[in-house]
Amino acid sequence: MHATVMHGPGDVRFERIEDPKILKPTDAIIQLSATCICGSDLWPYRSEGPFEQPMHMGHEYCGVVVEVGSEVRNVRPGQFVVGSFVLSDNTCPHCSFGYPSSCEQREFMTGAQAPYARVPLADGTLVATEEMPTSEQIPHMLAVSDVLGTGWYAAEAAGVREGSTAVVVGDGAVGLMGVLSAKLMGAERIIAMSRHESRQKLARDYGATHIVAARGEEGIGEVMEITDGIGADAVLECVGLQQSMDQAMGVCRPGGAVGFVGVPHEVNFTGEGLFFAQKRLFGGPAPVRRYLPDLMGRVLRGEIAPGRVFDQTLPLERVAEGYAAMDERRAIKTMLTV
Template sequence: MLGTIIHGPRDIRLEERPDPTIVLPTDAIVRTVAACVCGSDLWRYRGIADVPRPTPIGHEYVGIVEAVGSDVTSVAPGQFVVGGFLTSDNTCPVCKTGAHANCQNGTGYDGCQAELIRVQNADGTLLATPEQPDEELVPSLLALSDVMCTGWHAAVSADVRPGSTVVVVGDGAVGLSGVLAASQLGAERIISMSRHADRQAIAREFGATDIVAERGDAGIEAIRELTGGIGADSVLECVGTAESVDQALRSARPGGMVGWVGVPHVTDLPQEHMFWRNVGLRGGPAPVRAYLPDLLQRVWDGHIEPGKVFDITLPLAEVAEAYAAMDERRAIKALLLP
C-alpha cells in the first residue's frame, strides 16, 4: 500500500509500504476513505519538533473496515467508521471517567495518511455510521477524528454553557471547530480572534458573533469592550504558543475558565494571570471516543457541518503539496483522498 513518511523538515514522501495486518485480536484494518493533515503535523514539518528518523505520519481518518481481529465485536468488515487520533479501549478505569485520551491501553497509529490503517483497540476506538454516508458527509465525519472533537474539548474544558460569553484564540481548524462547539453548547456571545478574512467567514458561519483582529494588549482591550469591561466567561486556547496562552489567560474574566487544546510549546505557565484573578486552566488531548457518539449523531442529522474547515482536497499522491499549502497558509486544512 501507499503511505506517507516524513523524512525531515519539509520532506514529505508517499511511499510503498507493507500492508498492515491484524496483530492483536482487538485490532481492525481500515481502508482509508479520507485522511487529512493536522496542524500538529506541521510542528515536525517546520522543524520545530524533531524527526530523528523517517516516520509514518497522520492520525486522522475515516474509512471502511477491511478486517477485524477475533475479539472485535462492535464493528464488522464493510462498515464505514470514524476513529479518533488516539486509540482507546473504552473499558479501562480512566476511560470510564471519560478521559479516553489517557486510556491505560491507548496507542497511536503507524501513519494514517495512507491507504490502509491498523487500528488497535478497535472496539473502543471506531464508531460505525448508521449506514454508508453520502459523499458530501465525508468531510464532516472526518473532522470528528480530531479537530471537531478537539474544539469540543476546548469548549467543555472552558465550561461553556448556555448564555456564556466565549473567546476563541486561534482561527485554524481547531479554533473554528471551537466556535462551532461553543455555539452548539449555547454560548450567547462568541468572539473569534482572527486576522484572515476567509477564516472569519467560516467563524461567522459557525456561530461567531464578533471578530477581533487585534492581538496582545490591543486584543485584550477589544475583548474587554465586548464583554462589559470584565473579559469572557470561557476562553478556548487553540494554538499552543506562549503568546496565545498568555492571550487566552488574560482574555478571561475573573473567575473565568480557559480550555486549552493547542499542543503547548510553552515550558511553564504564567501563574500570575491565574491565581489572583481566579482564572482556571483545563484541557489537553481530546477524549474523542467520549464525544464521538453525540457528535456523529449531530453530523448525521445535519445539525453541524464541521467539514467546512477543509478548504482544499487533494489526492493522497499530492500529500506533500497538502503540507505546503497548510504551512504557507494557503489552506486552513487539507483533505486527502487515496
C-alpha cells in the first residue's frame, strides 16, 4: 500500500511501504475510514534536528477491523472501531485507576495516515460500535480518537465543573475541543484566548462566552478584568510552550487548576514559583480510552459535532499538502479521506 512517511523536517511523502500485518496475537489490522494530521505531527515537521529514520506518521484513527490476532476477543472483523492514540491493555492497575495513557504496556500509535494500520493491544485499545456509522458521523468519530479526548482531559484535569469559570489557552483543534468539553461539563463562563477570527467563531459555536485576543501580560490583564480580578478556577493549557504556560498560570486563581495537554517543549517550573502561586498542575497524554464509550455515544446520538474542527479535507495521497496547510496555519486541522 501507499502511506505517509516523514523523511525529515518538511519532507512528508506518500509512498509505497509494506502492508501492515499481524505481528503479535494481540494485534488487529483496521481499514481506515478516515484519518487526520495532528498538531503534534508538526513538531518533527518543524524540527531542525536530523531524523534517525523515516517515520510512519498518523495516530488518530477510526475504521473497520479486517483481521485480528489469535488472542483478540473484544473486537472482530467487520466491526467499526475507534481507538485511542495511546495503546493500552485496559487491565493493568494504571488502566484500572483511570489512566490507560500510563498503561504498564503503553505504546503510542503510529502509521495511521494510511489505508490500513496495525493496532497493537487491540482488546484494550479499540471500542466497537453496534452499527456502522453514517459517512456524516465519520469525522466526529475520528475526532474522538485524540483531539476531543485530549480537550476533554484538559477540562477534567483543570477540574471544570458546573458553574466554573474556565480559560482555554490555545485555539488549535485541541483548544477548541477544550472549549466544547468545558461547556459539556457545565462551565458557566468560558474565556477562549484566540487571535484568529475563524477559530474565534468556532470557539463561540462550541460555547465560549468571551474571547481574548491579546497574549502575555496584556492577555492576562484582560482575563483578570473579566473575572473581577480573581482569575479562573479552571485553566486548560493546550499549546505546550513556556509563554502559553505562563499565560495559563497567570490567569488561574489560587486554589484553581491548570490542566495541560500540549506536549511541553522547553517548559520549566520552579518549585518556589509553584508553591507561592498555589495553583494545581496536572497534565499528560490524555486517557482517551476511558472516555471513548461516553464520547462515541454522544457523537452517535448527535449531541456533539467535534468533527467541525476539520476545516480542510484532502484525499490521503495529498497528505503533504495538509501538513503544509497546518504548518502555515491555513488549516486548523486536516482530515484525510481514504
